[in-house]
Amino acid sequence: MSSTVVETRRVFEVKNLDVYYGDTRALRDVTMDILEGQITALIGPSGCGKSTLLRCFNRTNDLIPGAEVKGELNYRGQKLYGKEVNPIVVRRRIGMVFQQPNPFPKSIFDNVAYGLRVNGIRDRLNERVETALKDVGLWDEVKDNLKKLGTSLSGGQKQRLCIARAIALQPDVILMDEPCSALDPISTKRIEDLMNNLKEKYTIVIVTHNMQQASRVADYTAFFNAEALDNGGRVGYLVEVDTTEKMFHDATDERTRDYISGRFG
Incomplete structure (x- = not known):
């Protein structure tokens, strides 16, 4: 990836990263970059540390x-886990969208406005909510029902509402953990189209088990695998990362080729 980095700024630099839960190492020795304005997909079998790494990027692992x-x-050249770094500020800059759409039991308007209000942003609230809903393609569907509960929307609409909630704060990065796994194919396509539109404004990192989805939306793909430990657990590790085109058509590592072709995982 080094030749591309000259043209595209690094948002995250990961070097020799290990993640532990208690005495158990869940992820070992990960080194990779996340590039600005790109969609990076993290793929691999269950238990290989994809979501663990994703949570490192906005320090939600701190809550475990x-x-x-x-x-x-490093995030834009600054140590993300430095003592002077406030995790709350990190999460404001680096938004998160989860596997299950999780709108709050509030109105559609209040769902989108929630993060703004929590962060003390009161000016142009109506405008900010409208812009976020337009950016996710939801405005025309809900503009006459903004007082309706967000929880009453369809699954695909709920997920777009959650994305609107994340981008209302105008973050720098959007993290997505299996954002389409609970959705039907039509809703999935809308979210994928939305990701391609959003990367004009945001850097996106997505965890997905769907190989076709990674090939459709990602500019870069990182393949993770896991190995068994003597204690019966598993530790995840990065096998390789490259452009999605190369990973899906000319991967360097045989394990990557086997996984993408469906021979294992």
């Missing part, structure tokens, strides 16, 4: 008792 991150993780 016993979690510890070792190694180096």
